[in-house]
Amino acid sequence: MDFQKVIAVATRRGIFQPAYEAYGGLAGFMDYGPVGVRMRRRILEVWRKHYVIDAGCLELDGALIGPESLFQASGHLGEFDDALVDCKNCGKQFRADHLVKNGEEMSRKELSNAITETNCPGCSEELSEMSSFNLMFSTGVGAGKGAPGYLRPETAQSIFLAFPWLLRQNRGKLPMAGAQIGRSFRNEISPRQGPLRMREFTQMEVEHFFLPTDEPKLSNELRKITINLLAANGNETNSTVGEAFDSGGISSSLVACHLARAQHFLITIGVPVNKLRFRQHGSNEMAHYSSDCWDGEINTSLGWIETVGVAHRGDYDLSAHGNASSKEFRVAVPGTEKEIEVWMPDVGKLGKEFKGDAKIILEAIKDIDLEPGVSVNVNGKSIELSAEYMSLKTERRSEMVYPNVVEPSFGLDRILYCLLESSWKSDGEREWISLPQETSPYDLLVAPLMTKDGLDEKAQEILKSAVNVGIDAYYDEAGSIGRRYARADEIGIFFSMTIDHQTLEDGTVTLRERDSKNQKRISIENAINKVRR
RNA sequence: GCGGGUGUAGUGUAGCCUGGUAUCACUCAAGGUUGCCAAUCUUGGAACCCGGGUUCAAAUCCCGGCACCCGCACCA
Numbered sequence: 348m349d350f351q352k353v354i355a356v357a358t359r360r361g362i363f364q365p366a367y368e369a370y371g372g373l374a375g376f377m378d379y380g381p382v383g384v385r386m387r388r389r390i391l392e393v394w395r396k397h398y399v400i401d402a403g404c405l406e407l408d409g410a411l412i413g414p415e416s417l418f419q420a421s422g423h424l425g426e427f428d429d430a431l432v433d434c435k436n437c438g439k440q441f442r443a444d445h446l447v448k449n450g451e452e453m454s455r456k457e458l459s460n461a462i463t464e465t466n467c468p469g470c471s472e473e474l475s476e477m478s479s480f481n482l483m484f485s486t487g488v489g490a491g492k493g494a495p496g497y498l499r500p501e502t503a504q505s506i507f508l509a510f511p512w513l514l515r516q517n518r519g520k521l522p523m524a525g526a527q528i529g530r531s532f533r534n535e536i537s538p539r540q541g542p543l544r545m546r547e548f549t550q551m552e553v554e555h556f557f558l559p560t561d562e563p564k565l566s567n568e569l570r571k572i573t574i575n576l577l578a579a580n581g582n583e584t585n586s587t588v589g590e591a592f593d594s595g596g597i598s599s600s601l602v603a604c605h606l607a608r609a610q611h612f613l614i615t616i617g618v619p620v621n622k623l624r625f626r627q628h629g630s631n632e633m634a635h636y637s638s639d640c641w642d643g644e645i646n647t648s649l650g651w652i653e654t655v656g657v658a659h660r661g662d663y664d665l666s667a668h669g670n671a672s673s674k675e676f677r678v679a680v681p682g683t684e685k686e687i688e689v690w691m692p693d694v695g696k697l698g699k700e701f702k703g704d705a706k707i708i709l710e711a712i713k714d715i716d717l718e719p720g721v722s723v724n725v726n727g728k729s730i731e732l733s734a735e736y737m738s739l740k741t742e743r744r745s746e747m748v749y750p751n752v753v754e755p756s757f758g759l760d761r762i763l764y765c766l767l768e769s770s771w772k773s774d775g776e777r778e779w780i781s782l783p784q785e786t787s788p789y790d791l792l793v794a795p796l797m798t799k800d801g802l803d804e805k806a807q808e809i810l811k812s813a814v815n816v817g818i819d820a821y822y823d824e825a826g827s828i829g830r831r832y833a834r835a836d837e838i839g840i841f842f843s844m845t846i847d848h849q850t851l852e853d854g855t856v857t858l859r860e861r862d863s864k865n866q867k868r869i870s871i872e873n874a875i876n877k878v879r880r
Numbered sequence: 881g882c883g884g885g886u887g888u889a890g891u892g893u894a895g896c897c898u899g900g901u902a903u904c905a906c907u908c909a910a911g912g913u914u915g916c917c918a919a920u921c922u923u924g925g926a927a928c929c930c931g932g933g934u935u936c937a938a939a940u941c942c943c944g945g946c947a948c949c950c951g952c953a954c955c956a
Contacts, residue, residue, distance in 0.1 A: 350949090351949085355891060355892080356891090358891075359890060359891055359907080365947075368947085370930090370946090371929065371945085371946045371947065373946090374946090374948085423956075425956095431881080431954090433881065433882075433953095442954085480954090501956095533955085535955070536953085536954050537881070537954070537955090540949090544955080636956090637956095776918085777917080796915060796916070797915060825908095827916090827917085827918075827920095828917065829916070829918055829919080830918045830919090831918090832917050833918045834918080836917090843917095847915085857916075859916085859917085
């Protein structure tokens with residue numbers, strides 16, 4: 348199925364549509380309808396099962412709007428805030444800092460001046476005024492103009508900031524992973540292709556923290572998972588994750604773990620294994636902080652679509668926040684705890700002797716190793732501190748280090764699109780969505796063969812008992828039974844249960860399986876047990 | 881953001897050149913009939929992307945905007 352067809356089916360069957368259509372539409376925003384919301388919830392359920400329940404990630408739901416200082420530290424204000432110019436003649440657009448020598452180190456003003464003396468690299472004509480483009484949506488927090496704030500461009504930062512908090516919840520133990528499902532916002536220059544490039548989108552992200560000296564090993568279970576890899580050097584391989592790691596194709600054991608997990612998750616929700624590959628970023632494509640990065644890509648009618656990224660981010664984020672904020676983001680390296688003797692200043696004596704200058708002295712010795720005879724500069728005078736102003740104390744200290752992090756990051760909207768395209772089946776007679784039950788929008792269609800002789804009442808009764816045990820059921824009594832099967836198939840309802848006259852006599856129903864169309868006559872109780880997930 | 885194309889019921893479309901009550905199919909709803917894979921009959925609902933201009937009259941011609949598609953650029 349191609350892109351246009353997916354969009355048409357999605358609109359017709361209540362999966363998604365462009366948002367704000369009544370007002371002419373707004374590019375980059377989508378609304379999900381009744382069926383789409385169910386599919387999203389189901390995919391998220393599987394994701395949570397994989398990462399939160401099974402892998403034991405600590406789940407977080409962070410705030411959407413963040414202060415300017417956060418995005419300065421994370422690098423988003425610098426990196427995302429591009430100065431653009433375009434050519435007045437040929438209309439081509441460029442990043443201003445790429446056109447000027449040393450442009451990346453210039454201030455906005457310097458850059459603006461330099462640009463007026465620069466011409467279009469394409470046609471040598473005059474360039475337009477420089478305009479600023481920030482990929483983040485900005486807003487004001489509080490009354491009046493308010494303090495500047497931004498909608499988060501990724502969910503990851505919430506987890507990084509929550510790291511010390513989460514670590515306490517984990518009673519200080521590493522490795523530890525935080526997980527988050529949530530919306531992110533990017534003011535894309537040209538959003539295209541509906542759910543594939545949105546300005547508001549849903550991410551599922553994991554930040555897996557570990558000591559650089561103690562990277563989690565690849566478990567035997569994950570080793571066995573088979574995976575398609577496309578290395579940065581162009582080599583394509585199909586092997587187990589274990590083999591790929593042993594041969595050095597994947598350099599980090601935790602990256603290998605997460606490639607395996609991502610593969611397993613995508614297969615579980617219904618992505619065909621032959622349409623899935625993991626492509627390694629080349630060094631020029633990689634973000635500046637990343638040492639190894641793989642994109643999980645799904646093959647569609649539009650080519651390979653990136654739906655997952657697994658990146659080794661080193662300690663870039665935690666050290667950035669550690670340096671810029673007032674919080675400690677480092678952890679003690681176990682086993683490095685040592686007793687050491689340190690000289691501590693005797694504040695009382697210093698105060699009595701130096702009065703007002705004591706404050707300056709304390710400030711000056713804060714960042715140096717204190718020892719007898721050290722001299723400090725006070726108002727231009729050098730003062731030597733003898734042992735009487737300090738005492739030797741024994742302390743236990745550990746080596747402190749920023750944990751490293753491996754981040755698998757999933758784009759829900761893209762995954763949903765790819766699933767729709769790959770699970771769309773057609774055999775000439777009927778068209779249906781062939782998703783596994785886990786991600787089908789409904790478990791069961793309940794349909795009375797006729798709406799008379801009490802069949803509909805019986806069906807309603809069965810519907811109620813199915814819903815009571817957690818089955819997501821859809822009731823339909825309109826039109827011929829064939830038409831109802833077809834309607835159910837098109838939104839991917841996994842089972843259909845038909846109630847006929849025999850049901851009233853012996854309590855059996857026919858249970859139909861969507862993909863095979865096979866029907867079995869079984870008792871109501873057995874049918875419900877079979878449908879139950 | 882640039883260039884090209886497109887915009888008509890829920891979906892897919894005809895009509896646009898050459899201005900004059902908007903076509904067809906499916907879908908949807910109600911009723912009849914039928915009763916296990918989109919059967920059938922009757923009836924009904926539902927659209928010219930938005931704004932301005934030209935004209936007696938605009939889906940149709942012109943201008944602007946918005947959205948979508950393709951290409952370029954952008955996509956830490």
